[in-house]
Amino acid sequence: MKTRVNLILALAFAILFLAACEPAPKDIMIGHDECAYCRMTISDKPYGSQIVSTTGKTWFFDSVECLAAYELTDGLEQDRIHSRWVPDFENPDVWVNAQHAHYLYSEELRSPMGLNLSAYDSRADAEVNRNSYGGEVKAWRGVMELVNEAWLDGLRTIPETN
Amino acid sequence: MKNLRKRLILLISLMLILSVSLLAADREIRVTGSIQQAVDAARPGDMLIIPAGVYDESGITIETNRITLRGENGAIIDGGESGHIIIVKSDSVRIEGLTLRNTGQSHIRDWSAVRVESASHASIKDNVFENNMFSIYLSRTKDSLVQGNRISGGGDRESNSGNGIHLFDTERITVKDNFIQQHRDGIYLEFAKGVSITDNVAIDNRRYGLHYMFSKDSEYSRNEFRRNNAGVAVMYSQDVDMSGNIFADNLGPASYGILLKDIDNSLISGNQFLNNTTGIYSEGSNNVRIEKNKFERNGWAVKLWANSTRNVFSANAFIDNTFDVSTNSRQHYNTFERNYWSKYDGYDLEGDGIGDVPHRPVRLYSIIVERNPISLMLHRSLFIDVLDLAERVMPALTPETLVDEYPLMKSPLQ
DSSP states (O other): OHHHHHHHHHHHHHHHHHHHHSOOOOOOOTTTOBOTTTOOBOOOTTTOEEEEETTSOEEEESSHHHHHHHHHHSOOOGGGEEEEEEEETTEEEEEEETTTOEEEEOTTSOOTTSSOEEEESSHHHHHHHHHHHOOEEEOHHHHHHHHHHHHHTTOSOOOOOO | OHHHHHHHHHHHHHHHHHHHHHHHSOOEEEOOSOHHHHHHHOOTTOEEEEOSEEEOOOOEEEOSSSOEEEEOTTEEEEOTTSSOSEEEOSSSOEEESOEEEEEEOOSSSOOEEEEEESOBSOEEESOEEEEESEEEEEESOEEEEEESOEEEEOSSOTTTOOOSEEEEEEEEEEEESOEEESSSSSEEEEEEESOEEESOEEESOSSOSEEEESOEEEEEESOEEESOSSEEEEEEEEEEEEESOEEEOOOSTTOEEEEEEEEEEEEEESOEEESOSEEEEEESOEEEEEESOEEESOSEEEEEOTTOEEEEEESOEEESOSEEEEOSOSOOEEEEESOEETTOOOOOSSOSSBOSSOBOOBOHHHHHHHHOGGGGGGTTOHHHHHHHHHHHHSOSSSOTTOOBSSOBSSOSOO
């Protein structure tokens, strides 16, 4: 009996330990944390994004476009990036993996850095907002291409990411 | 007979001219029912006087040119938290003497107490704004005036609140003598051209007192920016003239007197930077002249990143700052000349007012702190003083070229 309890305890600790090891997005302190790309104080929760490194370090951004620009310009090695996270525009408390998110590029939804990208967990939500506000639904690669064109004069090579 | 006909025609035409001019005369109309009804009935040139009282209206839309809305003392329009309060879509509209409050908050729409869209010659003067998401929002607007308004933002809704005065895609706007507090940004400009911002006071805003984005050919002078959460940010803009302003008490790790990010060909002159964590933070900014400013009692007077080049610092006074200049690299291409440094310990044997020994404003300690912030702990320790002295004698880590060859013995400023 006692050994079984011990075993369960050991398992529980092992799971906790593993869970703690997995790098995960952190909460952004709205109104205090600074964007790592443009240095602006992050003040709009539905746009605040982040990159998490393999060692669990985080870089916060005030907008999806700053995250993309940082990745394109800062020489952050691809193998250091564990994951990129964007908030679901309809439910900003939920983090969505940037590479699987759907993006609406719409003049009517003005983002903090003026490229007007909002992110969604479900494609249906992005399409609902496209129908109300106009614009174009994009995938992550499309976002990178847009930022590259609009901000970096199309000079960068977009990293192959899955 | 012919003469009579001629006279008749003259008489008739005279009467016609008279009646037309009577019709066109500017009328003063006292509003009795709803403001929207009065606006709909108004003709160009009319002045609508709004008597004292609380009007529960929102979405008041003005589409006629040359309309004036003038509030008498105590005239309040309460939007009831349901969206824009006044929307101006026509030219030469004036809004004066009103109190506008309670737009409510939206996470998608930028609800504004006064929203001017695609118009020109608007004048928004001497109004009071309370508890609005955005107070004054000019979009695609030209040749307009925002003057003498007292603006106070929403309660404590940090994430949702909008800006006090928001200029989006505007040309030739004057923003003067306004007082703005408790908004996200006090004054915000995006894609603005030829804008003049003078004699305003922005205090206790949640992000920036003033925030410039993607703008050109603009000036801001004689404004006071105090205790804003992050100070003032001037970003991605060219030809900005910043003179005679006061930047004070902007305290916090991400708070700056001015944050300069990607600024070209600009002037920062005659300003006072008092008691800020960082006076000027400059990243990616080129060809900016920084002259005749007073930097007093700041944590860092100037943080100048190596990607900023061809900036000239002259005739400034650096007084009692913990760090005068800090940078992140030994390489740098900026000029410091004829500034006054209260930390200068050289001498002036010739008596020409210029120190005989060059001054190196970057302390070794500031480089150490930049690389390892926790070493701030060692501030005022003997160990640091010794390190600083050794570095001054034989620079090894501090930028060798960052030196004021002609340090002034006395402050050039009052």
